[in-house]
Amino acid sequence: MATIYQVAALAGVSPATVSRVFNGRPVSDEKSKLVREAASTLAFTPNRTARSLRKQSSEVLALIIPDIENPFFTAMARGVEDRAQAAGFSVVLCNTDDDPGKEATYLQIALSENMAGVILVPASDQSDLSSIIASGRPVVTVDRTTAFDVDHVMIENEPAGASVTTALFDAGFERVACIAGPETVVTATDRARGWRHVVEARGGYDSELLLKIANYRVDGGRAAMAELLAEAETPDAVVVTNNLMGVGALQVLNEHGLTPPAFGVGVIGDLPFTTLSPGLISLVHLPTRDLGTTAVKMLVSRIAGNREPARTVLLPGELAVASVHT
Amino acid sequence: MATIYQVAALAGVSPATVSRVFNGRPVSDEKSKLVREAASTLAFTPNRTARSLRKQSSEVLALIIPDIENPFFTAMARGVEDRAQAAGFSVVLCNTDDDPGKEATYLQIALSENMAGVILVPASDQSDLSSIIASGRPVVTVDRTTAFDVDHVMIENEPAGASVTTALFDAGFERVACIAGPETVVTATDRARGWRHVVEARGGYDSELLLKIANYRVDGGRAAMAELLAEAETPDAVVVTNNLMGVGALQVLNEHGLTPPAFGVGVIGDLPFTTLSPGLISLVHLPTRDLGTTAVKMLVSRIAGNREPARTVLLPGELAVASVHT
DNA sequence: AGGGTCGCAGAAATCGATTTCACAATCAAG
């Protein structure tokens, strides 16, 4: 790795001039040419560590997500990556496992590595952003809210829950259950609320009896579906509030010989790797990639100096018959 | 963000002493206590940028993969994350999209960020590791080989292809086709070779007629399966050489009303998010997470100074009837 | 012709840690 001093020596100029050439500050054509030639013969690339120490900021964004194995988050990460790269940033991906301790560690690392900004899917509504906010580094939260006043990108969860529930009633199902996520995650409770409103308007049964809380993962969906099937008065359809629980619920239904449309299934979130026939389940397509690109857009604008009050962007889900094909 | 100088001033010692306390070098108990107290009242955490500039190395590993949306790689990333964190490293995840240009950029970034080492799933067998090797930074390649002599972790691909093919013949199928990946990826060709050997021994037909090359993604699997079904003499079973193409093939079969076991399906690689009934397809479970943990283990040993000749570790796949449950 | 402005370029300071070096104090061995 060549340094700026070696380039300067070879070009016969000062290191300051080399720096200026690489940062687009005014340098005479003559010296600029000398520097460029020297840099290319030495295969010089500026040391990012030194640069970011001096500038107190780097061209790296932190993306902190709860579960790297969830296609929802990887699709979002994909959006973040693409847009960030286009804006000249690279992305550090951190996995919290929904553990507030790990989350705190990664936020700390983002600070001490002088990262330009953070895109965070909070592990819970209790996540502590105070130190990173105090540092002045921009933060955008995605998909789940916190108590802090920061830029935020989120899906219209309640309408998503309502529309898929409506679709099931419209299809003729009469007892539509719900598998919801943990109560500390607003995304989950909002979607369940959408379901509850529709049930109260059209169901004619006590919604609480057909609501199960699960852990947002495949095994959670399996357990909740199994419980529902063991109820005295079983449902004839179910709304599942995220993709992984949807997979779990479908597995259990399958094992009981209850494949859709014999049993109504509505899922909020895409199921990119299932092999279901199209059209058999109701599904709300979520704009996951847009979630990522929007977050980067907002973050980059903050990094560029935008000081307006924090904004919240809501992206709509889209009711689709099914989207098993990629 | 407090600096080491502020801590030193508050504790009444020199910055060098503060550094020594945090790096476990001998310091008198008295001063050590003063430093610790000062550090905790100031909430001091050392600036990683400054540290890595001085030490010429950081506690960050680069993980460069072709596709962050592929569950195979995310499971591997998960293994890398867990093990790296246990060893005190954080992980930067980079997505190449199988693009050698992006790959080269990320390798360059890894160098200029002084990262401790690189775990790379090469975009192709042409990947150029010369500059990173010249720099002396350790590299471990995973899953796919290159022309360079570096540590390597890989799956026993040919036996995987052979065993799943054998399983299909044993189950009574007679014309077992194969959907293979691109020829620039050894993983793909090795698995196909395993299939070919078994077909030549037991098939009694020309293997070339039932071999399709596809792009390793869902759409590739779909296209190849569609082609196979359009052949004059159609197969009655298929071996698909990776997970995503397996999903595509199953989708197309499903659309043609040919669900297993009416049509034999063998897949090399897990299908974590499918809702298939267990036992209907033959499947080779791949130790993806182990791939990641093993790579980290090797890399960390290099970082610690291990100078032995490059090693290759082979991990076996495991024939399972199915593994749709997570 | 003298004073002011402007543009370019080098010297030196800076970012915040680690590490070398030098020195003093303590201790063990001869």
Next chain:
DNA sequence: CTTGATTGTGAAATCGATTTCTGCGACCCT
């Protein structure tokens, strides 16, 4: 009671870039 080794500590150098400060020369304007 020296001599030599060991230990703890601070001053200063260092990593490699950016940025401020400063000076030089060219140019313009009364």
